[in-house]
Amino acid sequence: MNLKEALEQLVGESISQATGLALEDCPPYIAMAKNPQFGDYQSNAMMALAKSLKTNPRELAGKVLDKMQQHPLFQELVEKCEIAGPGFLNLYLKDDALIARLKPTHLTQPKTLPPQQRQTVVVDYSSPNIAKEMHVGHIRSTILGDAIAKVMEHLGHKVIRQNHLGDWGTQFGMLIAFYQRFPDKLENSELADIESNYRAANELFGSDPEFEKRARDSVVKLHQGDPEAVGLWEKIVSLSRRHLHENYSRLQISLSEADDKGESFYNPHLQEVVSELKENFADKDGTVSVSVNDGATCIFLKNEKGEPAFRNAEDEPLPFIIQKSDGAFLYATTDLAAMRHRAKDLEADWLIYVTDNRQSLHFEMLFAAARATGIATNSKGREVTLQHVTFGSILGQDRKPLKTRDGGTVKLSSLMEEAVERAADKVPESAASEGLSRQEIAERIGIGAIKYADLSQNRQTDYVFTWEKLLALEGNTAAYLLYAYARLSKMLRESEDEDRGAEILLQEEAERRLALTLCRFPETLESLTSEWRMNALTDHLYATASALMKFYDECPVLKAQDPEVRKSRLALCRQTADVLKTGLALLGIQTVDRM
Numbered sequence: 001m002n003l004k005e006a007l008e009q010l011v012g013e014s015i016s017q018a019t020g021l022a023l024e025d026c027p028p029y030i031a032m033a034k035n036p037q038f039g040d041y042q043s044n045a046m047m048a049l050a051k052s053l054k055t056n057p058r059e060l061a062g063k064v065l066d067k068m069q070q071h072p073l074f075q076e077l078v079e080k081c082e083i084a085g086p087g088f089l090n091l092y093l094k095d096d097a098l099i100a101r102l103k104p105t106h107l108t109q110p111k112t113l114p115p116q117q118r119q120t121v122v123v124d125y126s127s128p129n130i131a132k133e134m135h136v137g138h139i140r141s142t143i144l145g146d147a148i149a150k151v152m153e154h155l156g157h158k159v160i161r162q163n164h165l166g167d168w169g170t171q172f173g174m175l176i177a178f179y180q181r182f183p184d185k186l187e188n189s190e191l192a193d194i195e196s197n198y199r200a201a202n203e204l205f206g207s208d209p210e211f212e213k214r215a216r217d218s219v220v221k222l223h224q225g226d227p228e229a230v231g232l233w234e235k236i237v238s239l240s241r242r243h244l245h246e247n248y249s250r251l252q253i254s255l256s257e258a259d260d261k262g263e264s265f266y267n268p269h270l271q272e273v274v275s276e277l278k279e280n281f282a283d284k285d286g287t288v289s290v291s292v293n294d295g296a297t298c299i300f301l302k303n304e305k306g307e308p309a310f311r312n313a314e315d316e317p318l319p320f321i322i323q324k325s326d327g328a329f330l331y332a333t334t335d336l337a338a339m340r341h342r343a344k345d346l347e348a349d350w351l352i353y354v355t356d357n358r359q360s361l362h363f364e365m366l367f368a369a370a371r372a373t374g375i376a377t378n379s380k381g382r383e384v385t386l387q388h389v390t391f392g393s394i395l396g397q398d399r400k401p402l403k404t405r406d407g408g409t410v411k412l413s414s415l416m417e418e419a420v421e422r423a424a425d426k427v428p429e430s431a432a433s434e435g436l437s438r439q440e441i442a443e444r445i446g447i448g449a450i451k452y453a454d455l456s457q458n459r460q461t462d463y464v465f466t467w468e469k470l471l472a473l474e475g476n477t478a479a480y481l482l483y484a485y486a487r488l489s490k491m492l493r494e495s496e497d498e499d500r501g502a503e504i505l506l507q508e509e510a511e512r513r514l515a516l517t518l519c520r521f522p523e524t525l526e527s528l529t530s531e532w533r534m535n536a537l538t539d540h541l542y543a544t545a546s547a548l549m550k551f552y553d554e555c556p557v558l559k560a561q562d563p564e565v566r567k568s569r570l571a572l573c574r575q576t577a578d579v580l581k582t583g584l585a586l587l588g589i590q591t592v593d594r595m
Contacts, residue, residue, distance in 0.1 A: 057087030295325025
């Protein structure tokens with residue numbers, strides 16, 4: 001139980017005892033105090049509660065405080081608690097309570113949950129299209145989704161990663177027809193060649209009726225399992241996947257080839273999904289009905305008032321179309337089949353989708369349809385938690401989508417290469433160590449800078465990409481945190497582990513503020529799961545590094561006169577290094593011992 005959870009239990013149970021209300025009706029509203037003079041944590045629960053109970057909030061706070069002082073957790077954690085203003089409870093923690101939590105088992109060790117609390121979490125992220133190079137537009141889903149998966153694993157859950165590749169559709173008919181006409185162009189081909197060949201095929205599709213027919217026939221043959229069509233498709237997919245995983249490897253993304261589940265994986269099940277929905281929900285009057293409109297099979301959803309849950313621009317009921325009049329399936333059909341597979345076959349308890357915010361309506365309708373039809377009910381009979389984590393765009397300094405100088409799409413491989421080259425300019429030759437070369441250090445700094453710059457933003461908004469800010473050695477950047485970690489590593493190397501087993505003493509205010517910041521790391525991780533704003537984690541890591549710098553300024557470590565104080569401060573530095581390394585690792589960033 002982290003500090004915040006313990007205080008929530010203390011205040012919540014005390015409110016219940018003071019008022020006679022059920023515990024679930026006594027939210028404690030514990031938050032970190034913004035100003036240290038008002039304590040370490042605060043509760044503002046009394047104001048809202050007093051209003052509903054028609055009593056004075058300060059009087060209520062006094063009654064609650066009386067109960068708190070009798071609680072075992074108060075004796076363990078709280079030095080004093082003051083009533084302030086209209087009824088705030090300002091909580092000041094005991095130094096011993098902080099010291100007791102300054103251990104890896106409390107701070108950074110992955111949680112082990114009991115079976116009844118451990119959930120199976122499927123994270124759907126990255127999901128690029130086959131036959132195209134990854135570009136800057138793929139960064140946010142890939143980096144954010146990977147961090148979500150890592151945090152979920154750290155919190156004790158079973159995580160299944162899913163890379164929903166766009167490996168099916170009309171474009172493959174065009175490519176197959178193109179390579180049948182120009183077979184030599186596939187030999188020794190790279191992905192960039194396939195992408196340019198697709199553009200050429202697309203031009204032929206629009207200008208050559210014979211080629212258009214051949215391309216459409218190729219799609220049919222591919223669906224029917226024609227050996228030649230399937231063979232060409234497999235070559236294209238194989239080459240694309242190799243390229244994807246080369247990028248993932250350099251970007252330090254934990255997706256493996258086993259996590260690839262393209263649209264083609266669900267194709268055999270699409271008609272089955274549509275048929276089951278038509279059979280079970282045909283023309284019903286409840287919250288969901290499936291009917292055929294103008295030849296298309298549609299899911300119509302209603303809200304609790306019996307009104308259409310979704311409307312179009314003309315204020316007409318907006319259906320979720322799952323099969324077109326010509327029999328073709330849509331993204332909606334594939335997504336329903338994928339959700340059914342994840343809920344039933346993978347036994348998911350929680351599904352997290354990471355896509356750009358332009359897909360918000362699609363996922364809102366998908367989730368509503370899946371819940372209403374039971375597709376979002378897992379094999380254990382429980383409704384799956386569904387989360388859509390959206391994000392904005394990466395912009396250039398002109399505040400338009402980031403482009404190359406000639407107006408082209410910025411390839412991910414090019415972006416990574418430039419980041420590493422720029423980082424190398426900042427790494428001195430002396431930084432090389434027995435473990436890492438100067439180039440390897442630059443690789444970690446450059447790749448880490450790309451990831452941190454993205455994750456430190458509010459994910460729902462667009463942000464402007466600048467190299468100067470990305471690699472800055474000051475402020476809330478990867479380079480600043482990596483430097484802080486490298487400085488700690490140097491100090492701990494020079495001390496030759498003399499702090500091992502040392503008792504931590506919190507004699508100075510800067511020591512205590514650093515300790516308190518470290519103790520808040522576990523609750524920061526727990527708080528992420530509600531909205532997946534990873535900038536809360538980057539902000540905490542920056543606050544940790546800032547508290548460390550103030551500690552350096554005010555508290556000599558290696559030059560401390562008292563040996564016990566020296567050991568104590570080294571131990572505090574070791575815990576700080578552990579928190580920084582763990583936090584950066586959860587963001588997918590590798591640390592360096594020298595910089």
